[in-house]
Amino acid sequence: MFKKVIATITLTATVFLAPISGEAAFDDQTSNRKQDLTDNYSSNNYNLFHYKNQPTVFIDTKVDFKRSSEIKRNGIVRPDTFAAISKKDKAFSKKLIETAKKYKGVPYLWGGTTPEGFDCSGFIQQVFEENGVKVPRTAESIWESGKTIKAPNVGDLVFFETYKPGPSHLGIYAGNNQFIHAGSSHGVEVSSMDNPYWAPRYIGAKTI
Numbered sequence: 001m002f003k004k005v006i007a008t009i010t011l012t013a014t015v016f017l018a019p020i021s022g023e024a025a026f027d028d029q030t031s032n033r034k035q036d037l038t039d040n041y042s043s044n045n046y047n048l049f050h051y052k053n054q055p056t057v058f059i060d061t062k063v064d065f066k067r068s069s070e071i072k073r074n075g076i077v078r079p080d081t082f083a084a085i086s087k088k089d090k091a092f093s094k095k096l097i098e099t100a101k102k103y104k105g106v107p108y109l110w111g112g113t114t115p116e117g118f119d120c121s122g123f124i125q126q127v128f129e130e131n132g133v134k135v136p137r138t139a140e141s142i143w144e145s146g147k148t149i150k151a152p153n154v155g156d157l158v159f160f161e162t163y164k165p166g167p168s169h170l171g172i173y174a175g176n177n178q179f180i181h182a183g184s185s186h187g188v189e190v191s192s193m194d195n196p197y198w199a200p201r202y203i204g205a206k207t208i
Contacts, residue, residue, distance in 0.1 A: 092131065093155030100127045100172050100180045100188075107187040113137075120169050123182035124157065127172065128208065135208060143167040146206025157208065158193070160201040167203060 103126070109117025113125060121139045128135045136142050143159055143166075152158050152173035159167040171181025177193045191198060 090154075093153070095131055096127060096155045096172060097174050097180070099130050100174075101190075103127075103188045104180075104190070105187060106182070108182055108184045112182075118182040118188060120171070120182045123188060124170060124172065133208060139167050139170050142170060142208075143206060146208050149205050149207050152205035153207075157206045159203050159206065160198060161203050162201055169201075173205065 103115060103123065106115055107117050108119065110119050112118045113122035118126065121137060121142060124142065125135050125137060136145050139159065142157065146157060149156060154173060154175045156173045157170050158173050158179050160169040162168045171179035173179050174190060178190050179193060180188065180190045182188045183191065193199060193202065
């Protein structure tokens with residue numbers, strides 16, 4: 001019980017002292033922006049904190065990010081912070097797609113994890129790790145580790161149910177209703193989400 005009390009006090013102190021450490025708060029008047037943060041910036045780079053059921057959201061954009069973006073750490077998420085976060089995320093997503101497309105034509109190989117041949121999750125692992133992000137090895141484990149989103153943005157992962165129940169195939173959403181993936185028929189290729197094979201097998205999107 002004593003440990004629980006100490007933990008509660010620590011959490012409360014952490015949340016309410018957040019502006020001092022460079023985290024920032026939003027109130028009800030910024031609910032749309034709060035939702036934007038919740039949907040898009042809860043990742044390895046940006047940590048969101050919700051205190052109980054309060055409408056306040058705290059975003060920790062990391063000291064290094066603040067410094068590299070030349071943003072003053074004043075405890076407020078201003079438009080320049082949002083612009084810098086958005087710019088960084090878009091740059092990362094663009095780099096992911098560029099990396100993925102350079103492997104177009106690489107043959108499919110069950111269990112493959114190298115440019116000699118990829119299976120679907122081996123391809124995803126290669127692309128993300130080249131960009132500094134480690135992901136689990138299988139489609140199912142990547143599905144479990146990702147955050148569910150309503151609709152994919154460029155760089156997010158799209159999942160399909162193919163030869164067995166549950167997520168058994170995935171690719172990287174490339175925009176314009178297309179995704180790039182390592183398919184068993186043609187290897188690494190760009191396919192349409194409306195493809196008559198893939199469309200009925202689509203089960204959702206995740207962000208890493």
